Amino acid sequence: MIISLENTTSSAIGAKLVELREEGGAVALGRVLTLVIVATGDSVEAAVAAANDASREHPCRVIVVDPGDDGDSAGLDAEIRVGGDAGASDVVLLRPLGDARHTVDTLVVPLLLPDAPIVVWWPHDPPENMSADPLGAMAQRRISDVGTCDTPIEELAGLADTYAPGDTDLSWARTTLWRGLAAASLDEPPFEPVRSVRVLGSQDRPSTHLFAAWLASSLKAPVTIEHDPGATAITGLDLERRTSSISMRRPEGSAVVTVTQAGRPDQQIAMAKRPIADCLMEDLRRLDPDEVYARTLVKGLPKVAAE
Amino acid sequence: MAPAKVTNGQNPLRDPSDRRLPKIAGPSGLVIFGVTGDLAQKKLLPAVYDLANRGLLPPAFGLTGFARRDWQDQDFRKIAHDAIEKHSRTPFDEGVWEQLSKGFRFVSGEFSDDSAFERLAQTVQRLDDERGTGGNHAFYLSVPPGQFPLVLEQLAKVGLSTPAADTWRRVVVEKPFGHDLTSARELNDVVEEVFPPESVFRIDHYLGKETVQNLLALRFANQMFEPIWNANYVDHVQITMAEDIGIGSRAGYYDGIGAARDVIQNHLLQLLALTAMEEPVSFEADELRAEKEKVLSAVTIPRDIGRHTARGQYEAGWQGGEEVVGYLQEQGMSAGSITETYAAIRLDVDTRRWAGVPFYLRAGKRLGRRVTEIAIVFKRAPHLPFDLNETQELGQNAIVIRVQPDEGVTIRFGSKVPGTAMEVRDVTMDFGYGHAFTESSPEAYERLILDMLLGDPPLFPRQREVELSWQILDPIIDHWTKHGKPEPYRPGTWGPPSADAMLARDGRTWRRP
Known part of the structure; x- marks a missing residue:
């Protein structure tokens, strides 16, 4: 009515x-x-x-x-x-x-x-x-x-x-699925520190920068953004480690992430770009200050270098 | 700048204050025995899909179905696809399904067939190689308990029950956990011979329900309920689990089991434990179980079982515009069965908090409507500064926790009727879970399967709880077997007259849910 x-x-x-x-x-x-x-x-x-x-x-x-x-x-x-x-x-x-x-x-x-x-x-x-x-x-x-x-x-x-x-x-909510995947990849052996990080994606999207900034402030390792021409979102992540580096790719237009890691079969998982309502829903879930966002925005962003 | 340390259990990308990050299960495989059964088709497979759709399963996830059918992987995928499309809670997405179903395998065989289990072991090994499931596997026994020994023995024989270093093997069992104390112990011995106790996950799907967990939040996160949650203020507690359907085609399972063993032993006694227990020092699995065990061990049964329990069996008749058969006419029923389809019992909890407060538990089939609820009924105010006729319509205050359907909480209290006279009448204040929060909360099985894959045990009952529950129920069932038989009741009503008489003896009445 x-x-x-x-x-x-x-x-x-x-x-x-x-x-x-x-x-x-x-x-x-x-x-x-x-x-x-x-x-x-x-x-x-x-x-x-x-x-x-x-x-x-x-x-x-x-x-x-x-x-x-x-x-x-x-x-x-x-x-x-x-x-x-x-x-x-x-x-x-x-x-x-x-x-x-x-x-x-x-x-x-x-x-x-x-x-x-x-x-x-x-x-x-x-x-x-x-x-x-x-x-x-x-x-x-x-x-x-x-x-x-x-x-x-x-x-x-x-x-x-x-x-x-x-x-x-809302750009922060757009990184959540990527962040979840990145975090899960470090839950598994071998437990090695990440020595450097490369984020692939559109240089013009705030979510690419926030994702990179979060990695920089959490991993205390150098993080660079590699501009992926034609991309409209985050399209990949490389975590460089001593023996077992991890690489994830979601080419522009695809809804599937492929995870590559030495000594393991390639893994694929469905991960579509999130509609705006999903992002809003996530933001409404907790109404207290988001400390991790604050850290990422204020401390993490200056640490990220563009390639 | 030294890079952040990464160890097992220390992940720099997991900040406890980061509550957006989902808990994703690690690489793992799930093997379902009895995958063609109703439970697997309607609940387990859809729950697995819903988890995948919510992004909570790892890319390295495999699911193996084991059943007698002569199927190939593709046939299984097709059946699973249809079951999921029909029963999943979240919208069906072909993209998610495609990735998930790549990890679906099927092994055909009998439980007695050694070669089938060798094929299963190879399949699981191949999942490790092809999908990267990392040697972590859970075995879901969705089969009648009679077949547990055989399946477990076979798993042990091919080495599937023994994890390699840094990996895990878990087993999931569903109720019924035995049919009395002795059989529960026997069953447990069989399971624990093959899997250590911490690897055994007993599923009571009620404990995975949001409302049941909300009971803990309601009691222990609020200040206004706990002070009155005791014998000083509470008159009695009624816990009801009613179904409006009959036993359908489950005569083979239900006959000889009955309402008490089917639901009171597990669901209702768990609800009683959560309602009556003291505050746990934390929500760690061990602390929670310690409190539940304490309260279950304090439960006493009535001295005169005949007077304080009731049982019934539904007759044929018309229920809500539909003609239904009686219990004895159900397909496959043994003639003259004295299995109860309605059971009501009074229990007391011998603690300071609950001295003199009876807990009435009732469960049944073909009752008025489908409802599960916990009602805390309070004593009347000790003094009413009103005339008797002014408070004629004032009942007892009550807090009702609706577990399903229409999850929520109702508070019942007296209020003045508008007008010049001072007249007080009962009103209700209602909190609907679906009004204040998500339209569809996750299914209990989603939560429980995820918790099991994560190795997070608080919501799974332990063997000690199972044994305590049987200790409570065994003497009652024993009495029933030796004395009389269940009283018939009309379908679509709230049980036999003896149930009302049982409460009337204590000067109380059942709530109409």
Whole structure:
């Protein structure tokens, strides 16, 4: 069900949500968090779709803030979606116009679920300093996605400069499967230190840099990134050890990783690129500060050399 | 800069604070005996696929099916493919299946056939060579316990039960763990003759359920429940496991076993142990088991078994719009069987915490609906500053933990009815697991198979627990065999009248789940 409200206020929207709950049993009581999405234009629907998918694991109230253009008359338009149009969440779209755009935090406050944690997600351009942003300052978790920015690598460096506990970037979730595979490969004998590391992949993807930075800060070994022309993600990893080096490859477009290690048969495992909803779901799983991300971003990134 | 040290158990890429990294099983193979059976087709193979789909199985994973069918590897893959497509929890992905199924093998033969086990040993060896399973293998005995000795003896004979250095061999057995104390011990002797105790994984799939683990979280991670979790506040506890179906085609297994042996001995007594135990000092396997064993050893059975237990057998009749046959008319049933399809027993826990608090356990088939729950029913408030007629409709407070289906917790308490009069009535507050967390939590078998491959034992009962459970149940079953027979009950109801009478004697009634 979709309900449009024009020229309204946040408290009127809140009252409408309570009314809907009493009428139709569209209950927000079991919701575990409020997810605030800051997006504009076309990106709104894609972000809401991802949030709806993620809400199947983390039932949440989704509040989308979509600031209108400058020239519009001042006020607030809104849309409420519940039931089949909202996955396991209820979605409130807020379109502040004119001067109402300047105090977005007061738009959101009346609609937050009591006591539940707040997560703010900027699917496109994050503010320069997320934790200083009025919305970001309210949140336990601030999620950016610099992979979608025009200059992702510079933005990534910016995230490191302004890092505050509770920040994460979806590029980090994009490395998780690779990280799991790399970690598992060192669980097996022979137990040898890794002397140097090479990460293959797109030089322009933040996930390639974060993966390399994580390896550098954990293994305390030199790590280089080798640009793989045409790649849109991480495409390989070489761990150089004294007797038994390990090499993993997932060519661009393939969903299969081949693991090569001396003295063992080649192994293959399915590992597709993750859809955005999967990454978001992972990020919502824990809402405390991600210390490993912090270490990787702040300490690991400067250690990585590009070839 | 010296590179970070890597040793067995010290992996610089595994940081305890990194909670995103999945626990992936190491290189290993799983051999399933009885792979054509229902359990393997509906639960085990789909669980293996779901694990692979969630990225929790290593690239070096092999699965070998062993059964009597005259199949080649391809035939087995086809059957497994269909079973997985039909029963897997996560969406079916051809890419994942293709990689996983490359490690699927099939060995055809009888358990008595020496050459079949030699072929099995070669197959396992080839998996090590071709897939890199690294000599680590688990043997899942999804076969009737009567065949354990033969299978285990064969495994030992071809050397499959003995691991080489730095590798492991494990065996997985399913309930029933015997049918009384003596047979449980005999069965265990047979298993432990071949595998050391730490390599034996007994699967009680209830312990793999999220809700059962949540019981521990509810009790020990919260401050508000534990202070009232004792005889000062609790009146009694009811643990129910009801099924709405009959025994179907399982007459051969069920007849002579009955509800008490089938589910009370394992599932319900485990639930009792988790509900009643003291706080373990940690969640390490040994500490958890120590507490469960302590509480099971403190369980006492009623002195007058006849008065404090009840049993029944379902009759033919109409159940929910469908005509169903009675237990005695089920296909393959022996005439005049006195096997119970409903069992209810009262147990007491002789500890300071639970002195005088009865635990009522009931389990049965063809009952009102399918439900498993633990209900903690509290005493009435010692003093009510209200008139009797104001609190007419106020029952006892209760916390109900729904294990399945519709997993969650309900709290029942009194609330004022709106209006001018002071009238108090029961209301419920509900937490639905599916509302607050994942829509589909992992299947119990996914968790248990992964834990077994990782060698993580907290969720597997130990032989001592099995023996303690039989010690509780043996005298009751013995009494039943010698006295009378089960009372018939209509299908689709909540059991025989004697079950209600049994609670009425204590001045209580069963909850309607």
